[in-house]
Amino acid sequence: MSERGFTAALLRWFGLYGRELPWRGIDDAYGIWVSEVILQQTRIEQGRDYWLRFMERFPTVEALAAASEDEVLRLWQGLGYYSRARNMHAAARQIVEHGGFPRTIEGLRSLKGVGDYTAAAVGSMAFGLPVAAVDGNVYRVLARHYGIDVPINTTRGKRTFEALAQELVPADAASAFNQAMMDFGATWCTPRSPRCIDCPVAETCEALRTGRVDQLPVKEKKLQVxxxxxxxxxxxxxxxxxxxxxxxxxxxxxxxxxxxxxxxxxxxxxxxxxxxxxxxxxxxxxxxxxxxxxxxxxxxxxxxxxxxxxxxxxxxxxxxxxxxxxxxxxxxx
Ligand code: SF4
The missing domain is CATH 3.90.79.10 (Nucleoside Triphosphate Pyrophosphohydrolase)
Structure with missing residues (x-):
């Protein structure tokens, strides 16, 4: 399957099976950003309630910036990794000072706590920037479908997968593509027991063809300290x-x-x-x-x-x- 074929199949799949989530379909950078931060270390079912509560109490980035850190942390209680909330609060103040959300990847990256993945997710979903958001789901899907055994936790692996994802992302549908990859990795091409039997790209899946689904992606063993x-x-x-x-x-x-x-x-x-x-x-x-x-x-x-x-x-x-x-x-x- 050509790159275009893979992307098209995935987008079709997303149209049918994409998850219904409260922040889907919005183009408000703030709401998207909040969802991405919450989901960094939180399961989606739990994250959904937190997102709704958070958006109700702080519906805009200005409201979040004006809040006290105590209040933000209280609302975050139970989610863990409190540095996420602290960084988000600080970034909200940066955004308000700046006069609104930055609209470039570099600008987004300059916000406190925002890394490559979040910048690409927010940039593509809110502003249509043609950038691939590459996380663990994307590594897994690409490693399996293209049969790539470069370890994902190495610099070479990161470069390889980022470059491939960037080739696949369609300039006019980056938002849908990134969401499709997230959902596909989370619900179909899962770490254990992937649904290869009714997979939309099974015909061209290299891992399936060569019987290596459970061997990919590869992770390099870190030497123990x-x-x-x-x-x-x-x-x-x-x-x-x-x-x-x-x-x-x-x-x-x-x-x-x-x-x-x-x-x-x-x-x-x-x-x-x-x-x-x-x-x-x-x-x-x-x-x-x-x-x-x-x-x-x-x-x-x-x-x-x-x-x-x-x-x-x-x-x-x-x-x-x-x-x-x-x-x-x-x-x-
Ligand atoms: S065939 Fe299986 S391993 Fe390959 S992409 Fe589909 S779900 Fe993943």
């Missing part, structure tokens, strides 16, 4: 402290560090350990370190574990240390 807990003990004894060079095969190879305890009880150094800081966070790629810093000032020189040496505190700055250790040093000097 591991958490590690470090306890660093700065030992001070007669102007000396204990350091070691970090071994190979781990982070910070070759840099120096004070006595490190990881996944083991704190050692007995013959004196109390003074806690200087706890849970100091240090973020590395794929790793988060949480460190506790201690100071120990024993009267007798303790025996050090293998690998550690005594270094004069005067000469500490001759030793390259990780930034996390620098923080500890700054607390004891």
């Amino acid at each position: 591991k958490e590690r807990h470090f306890s660093y003990i700065y030992i001070r004894h007669e102007g000396m402290t204990a350091l070691r060079r970090r071994p190979a095969g781990d982070i910070w190879q070759g840099l120096w560090e004070p006595l490190l305890v990881e996944d083991a009880p704190l050692p007995d150094l013959g004196c109390p350990l003074m806690l200087l800081a706890s849970g100091v966070k240090h973020v590395l790629t794929h790793r988060i370190l949480l460190a506790d810093f201690y100071l120990a000032e024993p009267e007798a020189r303790p025996e050090l574990p293998p690998g550690y040496i005594w270094v004069s505190e005067q000469e500490l700055d001759r030793h390259g240390v990780p930034r996390l250790v620098e923080k500890l040093f700054s607390m004891v000097h």
Whole structure:
């Protein structure tokens, strides 16, 4: 099926099966925007009631801008993700200041909390801008229909799907096309058990033809961020402290560090350990370190574990240390 064939089939389907929603058929940018913000993280059945209530209390963007944040948040109660309401309130004030809704994608994008998807949805539905609104539904439908296995959560995936959606969107019916894609993804080509049997584009669906419906779209597994807990003990004894060079095969190879305890009880150094800081966070790629810093000032020189040496505190700055250790040093000097 040509691109045009897919778009036409989808628009025909939308004419028959598009969902009846209270904000459908309106061209009021404000009402459309409110519906899009509500639906970002909310199911449509719940969102519908909130939209009606919201529009009744704040029928215009001016009414929303003039409200107090407390009142907006109260009306939002139960929907969660309150930053959406706060951003919307702030954006309403931006719009009123600006003298009305911006009518370009860039203008819409400049509103607080408005990303590419919302800008495209509002721009196409309210102002007829020929822009595709690409969300999870669109990724899924396109990945399956065109048999694209580029992971959707990568930059390359985003670019691929956005470019394809943009090719498909008809310049004179962007609003209907975007709504059709949303509805089709939400009710027909669903994540689990899609209705391939009576699908309007089944004949040309690549995933169906090749038996990959349940394998598309592809998501790249993100490497899990591991958490590690470090306890660093700065030992001070007669102007000396204990350091070691970090071994190979781990982070910070070759840099120096004070006595490190990881996944083991704190050692007995013959004196109390003074806690200087706890849970100091240090973020590395794929790793988060949480460190506790201690100071120990024993009267007798303790025996050090293998690998550690005594270094004069005067000469500490001759030793390259990780930034996390620098923080500890700054607390004891
Ligand atoms: S045939 Fe199935 S997988 Fe393909 S577009 Fe239609 S509903 Fe989606």
